[in-house]
Amino acid sequence: MEIFRVQHQAQDTKARTGILTTDHGAVETPVFMPVGTQGTVKAVEPRQLHELGYRIILGNTYHLYLRPGEQVLRTFGGLHRFMQWNGAILTDSGGFQIFSLQDLRSVSEDGVEFRSHIDGSKHFFTPEKVIDIQRSIGSDIMMVLDECPPYPTSYREMQRVVDRTIRWAERCRKQWQSKPPLYEWRQWLFAIGQGGVYRDLRQRCLEALIAMDFPGYAIGGLAVGEPIEQMLEVVDWSTDWIPVAKPRYLMGVGTPVDILEAIDRGVDMFDCVLPTRNARNGQLFTTRGKLNIRNAKFRGSREPIDPGLPYYVSQEFTLGYLHHLFRAKEILGLQLATLQNLAFYQWLVQTARQKIRQNGFRQWKESFIQQWTATGRVAT
Amino acid sequence: MEIFRVQHQAQDTKARTGILTTDHGAVETPVFMPVGTQGTVKAVEPRQLHELGYRIILGNTYHLYLRPGEQVLRTFGGLHRFMQWNGAILTDSGGFQIFSLQDLRSVSEDGVEFRSHIDGSKHFFTPEKVIDIQRSIGSDIMMVLDECPPYPTSYREMQRVVDRTIRWAERCRKQWQSKPPLYEWRQWLFAIGQGGVYRDLRQRCLEALIAMDFPGYAIGGLAVGEPIEQMLEVVDWSTDWIPVAKPRYLMGVGTPVDILEAIDRGVDMFDCVLPTRNARNGQLFTTRGKLNIRNAKFRGSREPIDPGLPYYVSQEFTLGYLHHLFRAKEILGLQLATLQNLAFYQWLVQTARQKIRQNGFRQWKESFIQQWTATGRVAT
Numbered sequence: 071m072e073i074f075r076v077q078h079q080a081q082d083t084k085a086r087t088g089i090l091t092t093d094h095g096a097v098e099t100p101v102f103m104p105v106g107t108q109g110t111v112k113a114v115e116p117r118q119l120h121e122l123g124y125r126i127i128l129g130n131t132y133h134l135y136l137r138p139g140e141q142v143l144r145t146f147g148g149l150h151r152f153m154q155w156n157g158a159i160l161t162d163s164g165g166f167q168i169f170s171l172q173d174l175r176s177v178s179e180d181g182v183e184f185r186s187h188i189d190g191s192k193h194f195f196t197p198e199k200v201i202d203i204q205r206s207i208g209s210d211i212m213m214v215l216d217e218c219p220p221y222p223t224s225y226r227e228m229q230r231v232v233d234r235t236i237r238w239a240e241r242c243r244k245q246w247q248s249k250p251p252l253y254e255w256r257q258w259l260f261a262i263g264q265g266g267v268y269r270d271l272r273q274r275c276l277e278a279l280i281a282m283d284f285p286g287y288a289i290g291g292l293a294v295g296e297p298i299e300q301m302l303e304v305v306d307w308s309t310d311w312i313p314v315a316k317p318r319y320l321m322g323v324g325t326p327v328d329i330l331e332a333i334d335r336g337v338d339m340f341d342c343v344l345p346t347r348n349a350r351n352g353q354l355f356t357t358r359g360k361l362n363i364r365n366a367k368f369r370g371s372r373e374p375i376d377p378g379l380p381y382y383v384s385q386e387f388t389l390g391y392l393h394h395l396f397r398a399k400e401i402l403g404l405q406l407a408t409l410q411n412l413a414f415y416q417w418l419v420q421t422a423r424q425k426i427r428q429n430g431f432r433q434w435k436e437s438f439i440q441q442w443t444a445t446g447r448v449a450t
Numbered sequence: 451m452e453i454f455r456v457q458h459q460a461q462d463t464k465a466r467t468g469i470l471t472t473d474h475g476a477v478e479t480p481v482f483m484p485v486g487t488q489g490t491v492k493a494v495e496p497r498q499l500h501e502l503g504y505r506i507i508l509g510n511t512y513h514l515y516l517r518p519g520e521q522v523l524r525t526f527g528g529l530h531r532f533m534q535w536n537g538a539i540l541t542d543s544g545g546f547q548i549f550s551l552q553d554l555r556s557v558s559e560d561g562v563e564f565r566s567h568i569d570g571s572k573h574f575f576t577p578e579k580v581i582d583i584q585r586s587i588g589s590d591i592m593m594v595l596d597e598c599p600p601y602p603t604s605y606r607e608m609q610r611v612v613d614r615t616i617r618w619a620e621r622c623r624k625q626w627q628s629k630p631p632l633y634e635w636r637q638w639l640f641a642i643g644q645g646g647v648y649r650d651l652r653q654r655c656l657e658a659l660i661a662m663d664f665p666g667y668a669i670g671g672l673a674v675g676e677p678i679e680q681m682l683e684v685v686d687w688s689t690d691w692i693p694v695a696k697p698r699y700l701m702g703v704g705t706p707v708d709i710l711e712a713i714d715r716g717v718d719m720f721d722c723v724l725p726t727r728n729a730r731n732g733q734l735f736t737t738r739g740k741l742n743i744r745n746a747k748f749r750g751s752r753e754p755i756d757p758g759l760p761y762y763v764s765q766e767f768t769l770g771y772l773h774h775l776f777r778a779k780e781i782l783g784l785q786l787a788t789l790q791n792l793a794f795y796q797w798l799v800q801t802a803r804q805k806i807r808q809n810g811f812r813q814w815k816e817s818f819i820q821q822w823t824a825t826g827r828v829a830t
Contacts, residue, residue, distance in 0.1 A: 137777060
């Protein structure tokens with residue numbers, strides 16, 4: 071039994087549609103996963119995510135470990151029940167967050183010591199520990215602990231990172247297989263390829279991970295400052311190496327254009343804070359382009375937030391009203407802007423899936439990017 | 451044509467049920483109106499208010515005048531369309547806010563000059579002006595401009611306040627009758643009785659206002675620091691003087707106990723920031739009493755937020771989850787706490803209506819207050 075099945079392979083591009091089959095429902099790919107860092111996609115109720123068509127979200131192991139903590143999560147029987155989300159959940163391993171901390175204490179072969187950003191307390195994560203935490207969370211898809219180097223990183227240092235990432239992945243796999251899940255559903259484990267922008271290191275890393283036969287593979291260590299062309303080149307290499315039958319997940323990406331370019335190169339899964347975080351800063355993604363809702367030109371505008379999208383929030387409320395809510399610092403502004411951006415990202419991947427099935431993805435992608443870049447307005 | 455009709459007069463108390471008939475739907479009384487200060491009940495979507503059974507909300511004329519302003523409201527065809535609320539709206543006159551401002555400049559017979567709390571700009575409200583603003587807002591129920599004295603206020607000063615309040619009410623009534631509404635629905639005007647805790651002044655004020663035959667009457671100038679017993683005494687006098695056929699509105703009240711005591715004394719309408727503001731501070735109203743959700747004892751609690759209430763938010767989410775959201779400073783915590791408190795207030799007035807119809811209100815009220823005061827837990 072595999073988690074993933076390819077449904078339609080496009081002819082003129084590496085883009086494909088597929089199905090992730092989890093015990094919390096089927097998920098169509100390519101898919102965008104909203105980020106629910108600490109047990110909530112910020113400012114959105116779970117039923118609203120479902121209403122927008124979302125069937126999988128991402129949780130952050132580092133944050134959930136610190137708060138509410140493993141004990142509470144076990145008491146509740148996992149994160150799904152804790153937050154009342156009945157769809158699927160993917161959790162990262164915490165590696166990315168820990169390696170981003172200022173107070174990272176030390177990394178050794180055994181694991182990584184860090185201080186909590188909440189109270190400064192010391193903690194130690196090993197590959198085995200992050201699997202155990204994700205077992206307490208009960209995520210449908212778990213990620214291995216990887217070392218997350220910054221950009222740029224030297225070739226020599228990246229060699230070391232790749233070797234350790236492979237060894238840590240093997241330890242995670244053993245820990246995953248050593249015990250049944252805590253709750254009554256299956257948990258799949260995905261490996262993460264590292265190697266920076268070095269082709270041979272990327273290849274060596276992925277080949278070693280593929281030999282261990284994980285249910286899925288992520289492309290990690292990207293979107294950390296490298297030029298977009300380099301990112302896409304690494305994606306292109308990686309999807310050539312990852313077996314066709316396995317799901318491919320590009321972590322932490324990205325903009326609408328990034329996502330379409332990566333779909334074109336055979337990526338199936340995405341997550342990013344961009345739509346939700348930017349919503350809270352007043353940046354809207356719409357089929358008429360990106361806009362800053364605080365801009366005075368939206369004062370009194372009776373235009374719907376996004377007439378091009380069929381979603382409740384896009385049609386029901388106006389730019390003028392949302393502008394007012396942001397100016398008046400009303401919480402409802404954060405709620406509606408977040409819903410709009412998640413509606414836009416949902417529309418983006420839904421349309422991509424439809425175009426792939428119709429063998430029109432490449433043409434649509436190019437037209438979308440041309441329109442988006444030139445005028446911001448895209449046809450729907 | 452009147453706005454109000456009494457449906458059932460209880461036998462052993464002054465409590466009654468009734469119907470407010472507005473062009474935005476019928477509203478059953480006794481009713482609690484959530485406060486939507488600047489075009490939104492904070493942290494709640496309009497459709498969620500409807501889902502909770504609310505059919506009327508309150509808007510603040512002072513805030514809406516400053517932001518988004520009359521011009522924007524007229525462009526949209528009124529506040530209902532601006533905020534996408536299809537139920538009824540009552541607006542205060544702005545008097546209470548203005549008289550609470552630090553930078554209140556001067557009050558004269560003509561009106562009151564004040565400075566905006568947003569940018570310090572100077573504005574002048576007259577009785578005629580506040581009617582015109584409420585015409586731009588398009589509220590179903592408008593309130594007259596009144597002078598709002600603090601507690602305590604001397605008898606001599608209160609005499610002056612009452613005389614001016616009567617003259618301003620007459621000017622408001624003339625302005626209301628001088629022109630048809632701006633939009634395609636009716637607007638009713640309610641007068642406000644003042645007089646502090648002085649029985650003869652309260653009576654003089656109300657009798658003068660009743661002689662002008664307004665569609666409804668508010669009891670104003672209460673819940674400003676006077677003892678609860680005095681407040682209830684003033685309410686009791688006032689509902690004796692206001693004609694039975696007219697709706698009676700106790701402004702800015704209150705706690706669950708205040709509301710039930712006032713219903714017992716014949717009040718039909720209430721508004722208060724208590725459920726929504728306290729929600730954002732973590733205080734929940736539930737059928738198991740008031741509780742502070744930040745309290746460590748709720749960590750990991752799998753109890754529903756309020757098993758005694760039939761609402762989605764009360765049943766679906768747990769105290770432990772809400773505790774986590776508040777500890778993690780998540781916006782969703784503010785959203786869910788607000789929904790719970792509005793669910794509780796809705797349940798309170800719905801149950802009151804039911805008990806009045808069954809002639810069991812007085813008994814239920816006493817039992818509720820006894821339980822609420824002693825243990826916090828109330829039967830549902």
